[in-house]
Amino acid sequence: xxxxxxxxxxxNERPQPPVLGPxxxxxxxxxxxxSIVLTRPTTPGWLAGFALAFSLVMLLFYAxxxxxxxxxxxWGINIPVGWGFAIVNFVWxxxxxxxxxxxxxxxxLLNQKWRTSINRFAEAMTxxxxxxxxxxxxLHLGRPWLFYWLFPYPSTMGVWPQFRSPLVWDVFAVSxxxxxxxxxxxxxLIPDLATLRDRADTRAKRIIYGMLAMGWRGSAMHWHRFQTxxxxxxxxxxPLVVSVHTVVSFDFAVGIIPGWHSTIxxxxxxxxxxxxxxxxxxxxxxxxxAAYGLEDFITMRHLENMAxxxxxxxxxxxxxxGMELFMAWYSGNIYEGFTAWNRIVGPYGPAYWALIFCxxxxxxxxxxxxxxxxxxxxxxxxxxxNLGMWxxxxxxxITSLHRDFLPSSxxxxxxxxxDWAIYVGTIGLFLALxxxxxxxxxxxxIFEMRELVSETKARGGS
Amino acid sequence: xxxxxTKPATYGLLAEFVTPAELTAAAKRARAAGxxxxxxxxxxxxxxxxxxxxFRRSRVxxxxxxxxxxxxxxxxxxxxxxxxxxxxxxxxxxxLHSWPAFIPVTxxxxxxxxxxxxxxxxxxxxxxPMPYHPVFHVPRFVLASRDRFFLLIEARDPKFxxxxxxxxxESLGSRGVSEVPC
Numbered sequence: 001x002x003x004x005x006x007x008x009x010x011x012n013e014r015p016q017p018p019v020l021g022p023x024x025x026x027x028x029x030x031x032x033x034x035s036i037v038l039t040r041p042t043t044p045g046w047l048a049g050f051a052l053a054f055s056l057v058m059l060l061f062y063a064x065x066x067x068x069x070x071x072x073x074x075w076g077i078n079i080p081v082g083w084g085f086a087i088v089n090f091v092w093x094x095x096x097x098x099x100x101x102x103x104x105x106x107x108x109l110l111n112q113k114w115r116t117s118i119n120r121f122a123e124a125m126t127x128x129x130x131x132x133x134x135x136x137x138x139l140h141l142g143r144p145w146l147f148y149w150l151f152p153y154p155s156t157m158g159v160w161p162q163f164r165s166p167l168v169w170d171v172f173a174v175s176x177x178x179x180x181x182x183x184x185x186x187x188x189l190i191p192d193l194a195t196l197r198d199r200a201d202t203r204a205k206r207i208i209y210g211m212l213a214m215g216w217r218g219s220a221m222h223w224h225r226f227q228t229x230x231x232x233x234x235x236x237x238x239p240l241v242v243s244v245h246t247v248v249s250f251d252f253a254v255g256i257i258p259g260w261h262s263t264i265x266x267x268x269x270x271x272x273x274x275x276x277x278x279x280x281x282x283x284x285x286x287x288x289x290a291a292y293g294l295e296d297f298i299t300m301r302h303l304e305n306m307a308x309x310x311x312x313x314x315x316x317x318x319x320x321x322g323m324e325l326f327m328a329w330y331s332g333n334i335y336e337g338f339t340a341w342n343r344i345v346g347p348y349g350p351a352y353w354a355l356i357f358c359x360x361x362x363x364x365x366x367x368x369x370x371x372x373x374x375x376x377x378x379x380x381x382x383x384x385x386n387l388g389m390w391x392x393x394x395x396x397x398i399t400s401l402h403r404d405f406l407p408s409s410x411x412x413x414x415x416x417x418x419d420w421a422i423y424v425g426t427i428g429l430f431l432a433l434x435x436x437x438x439x440x441x442x443x444x445x446i447f448e449m450r451e452l453v454s455e456t457k458a459r460g461g462s
Numbered sequence: 463x464x465x466x467x468t469k470p471a472t473y474g475l476l477a478e479f480v481t482p483a484e485l486t487a488a489a490k491r492a493r494a495a496g497x498x499x500x501x502x503x504x505x506x507x508x509x510x511x512x513x514x515x516x517f518r519r520s521r522v523x524x525x526x527x528x529x530x531x532x533x534x535x536x537x538x539x540x541x542x543x544x545x546x547x548x549x550x551x552x553x554x555x556x557x558l559h560s561w562p563a564f565i566p567v568t569x570x571x572x573x574x575x576x577x578x579x580x581x582x583x584x585x586x587x588x589x590x591p592m593p594y595h596p597v598f599h600v601p602r603f604v605l606a607s608r609d610r611f612f613l614l615i616e617a618r619d620p621k622f623x624x625x626x627x628x629x630x631x632e633s634l635g636s637r638g639v640s641e642v643p644c
Contacts, residue, residue, distance in 0.1 A: 026609035027507060099525055152544060160544040162551075164563040166622060172570040180577045187581055191607070195505070198604035214591035217598070218606050220489075220502040222588045224512035228522040228586035236530075240573045247566055448507040450609075 019114045019297025020452055029297075030447040031444050034192075036292055042439070045291065050435040051319065056428020060247050063421035064139065072142055074418040081413035083399045086140035087251075088393045089423050092276070093133030093430075094174065094248055095269075098241055099277025100126025101181055104188075105237035108230075113455070114305055116448045117297040121288070122281050123185040128433040129280070130178045132426040137170070139422070152434035168326070173247035180240055184233050187226070190216050191447040218387035232275045247271040252396065258335040259400035268320030272389060275359075278306050279385035284434065286379045288443065297444055310385065311366040317392075318360045335405060343399045345398060347412065352395050358388025379395070471644035472594035476603065477629055477636035482508040485611035488634040489514040492615065495630060499619035503597070503612040525583035526576050533575015538568040544644075600640045614642065616643040 067074060077084040100122040107115035138144045152161050161168045182206045193213035200206040216222070246370045249269035252260035282303065290300040330342035343352045362384045372378065403410045437443065479485045489502050489511060502511050522563055545551075546558040559636060583590070597614060598604050606612050612638070624641075631639045 030608045126595065150539060158549070160549045163541045163545050163567060164560055169566040169570075172567045176570040176574045179574060183577055183581045187584070195607040198607045208585045210593060214585070215593045216590065216596060217595055217603075219588075220504060220508070220511040220515055221517050222590075223504065223507040224517055225520050225522050225584045225587050227507050228520045229526075230582045232523065232526050232580045236526075236577050236580070240570075243566070243569060243573075247570075250566070318618050393575070405465075428538075447506045454506065454508075 013080055019116070019299060019301055020449070020456060021299065024296065024449075024453055024456075026453055029453055030195060030199075030446055033444050033446045033449065034196055036438070037196060037440060037442055038199055038201060040223075045339075046439065048078075050432060053428045053431035053435055054312065056425055057432050060425025060429055061422055063418055063425055067139060067146065067422070072140065074416060076413055076415045078413075080404065080409050080411045081398055082383045083140075083397050083401060084413055085415050085419040085423055086136045088390070088397050089142075089426065090133050090136035091248055091269075091393045091397075092390045093129045093136070093426065095273035095276040095393075096280045096386075097126045097133060097177075097181075097277065098245060098270075098273035099131035099281050100124070100129075101184065101237045101241045102274055102277065103137065103281070104184060105234040105241065108234045109221070109238060112150055113452060114302055115443050116452050117294075117299075118281060118285060118302055118306075119448075120185075120188065120445045121284065121434075122123045122277075123181065123188070123282060123442045124441075124443075125284060125435065126181050127178070127185060128430045128437075130174065130181065131433070132430050134174055134178065135426060136422075147448065158242070166247065166254045167245045168250055172437070173244045177240060177244045179234070180237055180323075182242065183239070184230075184237055187230060187233065188445055188448075189441065190214065191226070192442045192445060194218065196442065203247050232381055242270055245269045252400075258333070259324075259339040259396065259399050262324065264320055264323050264327070270319065271313045271316035271320065272392065275310060275317050276386060276389035278313065279382040280312045282306050282310070282378060282382035283386060286375055286382070288438065292438075292443075294444070297449065300373060303375065303378055304369075307366050307372040307378055307381075310382070311363055314359060314363040314366075314385070320361065321338065321356070337401070339400060342403055343395060344398065347401045348395060348402075351391050355388050355391035358384045359392060362388075436449075471580050472617045472624065473615050473642040474619075475631060475639055475644045476597060476600050476642050477613045477615075477634065477639045478605075479600060479611040479613065479629040479635070480637060481551070482511070482611055484635060485613060486511050487638070488515050488613050488631075491634055492613065492630070496621050497615050497627075499616040499622075501614045501616070503606040503614070505607050505609060505611075509613075511644020520639050521587060522580060525587075526580040527581070530576030531571050532573035532579075534568055536575075537571030538564055541567060554632070570603050596642050596644055602640060603636070606642075 031368075053183055063200075075084060075086070077086070096303070103115050103122045104119045107119070135394075138147050141147060149155075150161060150168070188386055190213055193209050194216035197206055197213050199207040200209055202251075246266040246269065249265035255261060255267040283304075285298055285303070289295055328336040362381060365377070365381065371381075398413050402413055477488065479488060482587055485504060486508060489500065493514065493516060500515055502508075504511060541564040542559060542561075545560070546566070551556050552558075577629055589590060597606075597612075602610070603612065613631070613634075615622060615631065619627075621627075629640050
């Protein structure tokens with residue numbers, strides 16, 4: 001393996017920085033990634049982070065317990081703003097959950113090799129984000145313990161869900177998305193679980209990872225079917241990921257509320273979801289690569305590519321904001337016009353301007369290579385975009401509802417501490433699950449890294 | 463072929479290789495030499511290896527297609543049956559069979575059916591879960607999930623002969639041939 005000179009040009013036109021640090025072999029990538037799980041002691045940093053996240057989970061349980069006891073009246077919702085934080089956070093989390101499958105599926109189909117070292121934890125992030133998202137509509141039901149009424153089952157009451165309602169479509173979209181993301185994640189994990197089984201130093205680890213690996217032994221026939229199934233799953237997940245946020249946007253767009261009833265919602269929601277998802281992947285990848293010394297695997301090229309995807313999707317989102325305003329004016333509909341005006345200069349105006357700053361103005365810095373190559377700045381920008389996308393959903397949900405057609409039914413909304421407790425609590429749940437994930441499962445796909453090493457060698461050798 | 467009663471039963475012979483190219487070449491040569499009951503093990507999918515063993519076309523795609531069709535049809539007809547037959551609701555005279563409203567759920571269930579079929583089909587065709595397999599008895603085999611490549615010729619291969627096959631595998635450039643106990 002020639003280790004001299006710049007290796008691994010990804011295209012023939014111009015050399016690009018490598019997607020893998022130099023000098024790696026099958027053995028080194030395997031040992032490095034599996035040692036994080038198997039031999040590395042639990043660090044004080046991990047413990048402190050997990051403890052903090054877990055205390056937020058306790059807050060979440062406390063807030064949910066009180067909610068079940070008292071009811072949704074503890075939240076700030078009332079007529080006219082009946083959706084509030086529950087739906088804001090639902091859409092925010094679901095949006096974050098889009099990058100994982102996008103990175104795994106679409107970039108796999110497009111043969112983008114740089115996805116390899118970020119797909120695994122992006123998929124995990126998707127699962128945990130969707131789990132957090134799914135909590136909100138359930139808690140918002142009023143009687144969450146009757147959540148199974150959402151599913152069509154032959155009940156003794158003789159009633160069925162209303163399949164003409166986008167809210168029922170949502171149940172199917174989100175549960176399908178969660179299931180398919182879980183399958184995709186788990187199938188990708190099977191060969192790595194076998195690696196952990198074979199390298200486990202204690203009997204308990206060997207048994208647990210061995211059970212999860214289901215006896216995977218890397219047979220050529222198995223790999224052949226595995227790859228076919230994996231590619232098919234990627235092909236299936238690609239339209240699915242687009243459909244999920246489309247259906248979420250139908251929750252709004254199918255209603256007649258001004259500010260919601262708009263045909264641009266599906267594409268603009270999907271772009272916003274990918275935007276926030278990539279922002280969250282960056283938010284997580286940057287500290288992770290520093291903490292675990294993974295700079296060889298999650299290289300500057302990865303960070304830069306994610307920054308570019310963020311910039312591109314951010315521009316689509318900015319176009320969406322522009323079209324919303326344009327259509328509010330061009331439609332000549334006084335309610336649409338008023339809603340747009342009310343968003344900009346009404347009582348929630350500061351939230352609107354903050355979202356424009358976070359989602360449209362700040363990311364323009366990503367045009368500059370110096371910014372994309374500056375890791376701390378990228379980290380701050382990713383946090384700004386996360387915040388901006390949350391504000392966007394806040395503005396969409398709250399400003400449209402609080403002043404609709406009849407001035408006599410106008411009102412104001414403000415979140416209570418219970419709203420905040422549950423929101424912050426889900427962030428804790430998300431982080432706690434991620435901490436457990438990076439401790440017990442390989443956060444980078446080991447077998448795909450070996451494949452990458454093999455291809456790197458083949459290119460270097462020819 | 464059945465062994466003599468005194469000999470310990472052998473599942474086959476496992477030859478170790480260092481690169482994927484060596485393994486693919488060895489598999490091709492073993493195939494050419496007339497061996498049929500073979501398997502190859504690699505730590506990642508090696509292109510052309512399954513073909514070198516003349517693996518038939520995988521049935522995973524057709525199973526996935528069937529799962530998708532089944533999911534989609536059952537999704538659509540479930541909604542039709544519920545909304546038009548079992549629980550009809552007349553809302554302002556709108557049609558009961560309002561098919562455009564049934565498309566999102568039909569789509570989701572198509573994907574769900576196909577994805578479940580792809581994964582379960584892959585696992586079933588691979589015979590997984592299978593926690594026990596004779597190759598796990600070979601101590602070096604733990605490297606099959608790290609950086610080593612193995613070719614297995616099973617004892618039930620008609621051409622299998624304990625000594626001749628071992629010599630043949632060594633002649634392929636193997637770094638070591640081990641016997642796989644049953």
